[in-house]
Amino acid sequence: MSAFSALGVWIWFILGLVLLGAEVALPGFFMLWLGVAALATGLITLALGLPWQAEFIVFGVLSVAALVVWLRLAKQASEAPADNPFLNRRAAGYVGREFLLEEAIVRGAGRVRIDDSVWRLAGPDLPAGSRVRVTRADGGLLHVEATGG
């Protein structure tokens, strides 16, 4: 504890900066919260002058608190990315689009060519040549409804 006592309150700031640096160097995104908490603990210690046990507890609690606060803030931001909202969710991108049936939907199952691949359809029985709109995507299955015209 000699080094610890010698550095005094600065140990928290040093630890915080080291942790933030480590976060950049190493993947994982959990040292970020520790680093933030360490910096905050340093500030509180400067202000109040706590015993080290208390500082440790404050540090632990603040670590979890930092994460919780971040999650609250992130909730308000939109879930899907603004650019490329259908990344890795190709089927979802077809919702709302209209297609022309090449073969009839028989007993609720059919197929349609989209972007040089074949997708399976589920929907009402329709003859070939009718227009359909995708209402929702269920994995690799597209649910369709007939459109007028």
Next chain:
Amino acid sequence: MPMLSGFDLFVLIFVVLIVLTLFAGVKTVPQGYEWTVVRFNKYTRTLSPGLSVIVPFIDRIGSKVNMMEQVMDVPSQEVITKDNATITVDGVAFYQVFDAARSSYEVANLTSAILNLTTTNIRTVMGSMDLDQLLSHRDEINERLLHVVDAAAANWGLKVNRIEIKDIVPPADLVEAMGRQMKAERVKRALVLEAEGQRQSEILRAEGAKQSQILEAEGRREAAFRDAEARERLAEAEAVATRMVSEAVAQGDLNALNYFIADKYVKALESLASAPNQRVLVLPVEATAILGSLAGVSELFTSAQAARDSRAAAPARSTGPTVGGGGSLVPSS
């Protein structure tokens, strides 16, 4: 270093545990992946890309599923076609997982399952076609494969986007035979074309000959017609001339005609006599008649005969040229 009290130790361990808890609870999923979460080893939910928190101690990450489209090589295999040709086929499949949970827990070994499904279906589809069909209908093969495999793989939470047959290799002797067949086809086409050309040219030549002959015949026909016409015209002219002469004779004196004829004969004799090559005179019988027709000459003859008759003795009668008869050409009335 002073002895740590129980509380001090607790604090230290508490901080360590907080760190461990954060480490266990904070999960950041990279884009292109989805992680399944299991609670006491039972699947509960799937984590999307980005930052998410799971309950530490009871939740774990089950499997990390790649949600990107993936390429899978279908290794080459031997397939027997409908017409019993053994060919070597390899292909490639593109698939994308759309349901991380199903792809993790519905099927034990996803890649091996897709691979086996694809290979068996390649056999099925190709076994139902002839070699020629296979080589020329790859699109159709791909389409049929895709339909079957995609429908089957849907239960495993993945979408097969395309299956392509890369290479169809018939056995070497078959390839050689195909090459020969192609060559023969080309040769046949060349020969046919040549024959066609010859036929055409011969037809054209014959056509030309026919045309020329027709034209020639037409020319001859035309000429014959003209000739006949000319002859007709000539005959007509002669007839007219004769008629005119006969009319003249009928109207005029017969002696005038005699004179003309005699004159012509004499002229003819003259020209015969003055011919440079021969001095032989062939006189037609009428020539004597001509001579006879001249009255003066006739009288001379008669007087000469009379003198000879009186001079000659009865036994001796020399033969001399006799100029017979004092007949005129045209009997005088």
